Amino acid sequence: MHRRHHLLAVAAACALAACSTTGEKAAPPMSSPTPASQGTSTASSATVNLASASGSLVSGKLSMAPMGDGVHITGQIGGLGAGQTHAIHVHEKGDCSAADASSAGGHFNPTGSAHGRAGTPTHHAGDMDNIVANAEGVADINIHLSGVTLGGGAANDIAGRAVIVHAAPDDYTSQPSGNAGARVACGVINAAM
Incomplete structure (x- = not known):
């Protein structure tokens, strides 16, 4: 009796294997959706020299480096x-x-998403959390921008784009830019290869 069950199990396994070779391909495993145009950072770092805009006195210097799933930004404004x-x-x-x-x-919005808060499912690739100045009017920057690269030319590459500081806080909901007000500083992201 035991031998009969074993033979039936082997026959069933062979039949299943034969069915899977009928020319139909198995569905690929499910994974998180990733845009085909995402690349890998090719620059080791970048600098941003922020200069005043709209008659403001705002300026600063930022440093960027690829880190984990994106680019890390540090500096002072x-x-x-x-x-x-x-x-x-x-x-x-x-x-x-x-x-x-x-x-x-x-x-910066290569995926055509609605504006929102960084880290939520719906936001622009260039959206970051607000910064807060201290009593001397200086903001220490320590931001991780996920889902972007630095260099390489992929659709999510931020090298050669600009960083803008706005006069008001981002409300994270108003479209298309969070009701952030005037642009008070601007600097180009200059990547080092």
């Missing part, structure tokens, strides 16, 4: 109001030539 909160974003064009920094275009 001064000339802000004491204790005030300001929006900061990566914008689509590395052009700060206009007096109001409008030449930098809109938020």
Whole structure:
């Protein structure tokens, strides 16, 4: 009896194996959706020299480096109001030539998403959390921007784009830019290869 069950099990396994070779391909394993255009950072670092815009006195210097799933940003921004909160974003064009920094275009948004808060399911690739100035009007920057690369030319590459500091905080909901107000500083992301 035991031998009969064993033979039936072997026959069933062979029949199943034969069914799987009928030309139909098995479905690929499910994975998290990742845009085909995402790449890998090729730059080791980048600097951003923020210059005032819209008649402000805001300026600063940022350093960027690839880290984990994105790019880490550190530095300082001064000339802000004491204790005030300001929006900061990566914008689509590395052009700060206009007096109001409008030449930098809109938020960096290669996936066509709605504006929102970084770390939530719906947001622009260039969306970051607000920064807060200390009593001297200086904001210490320590931000991780997920889902982007530095160099390499992929759709999610931020090298050569601009960082903009806004006059007001981002409300994280108003479209298309969080009701963040005037652009008070602009700097191009200059990558080091």
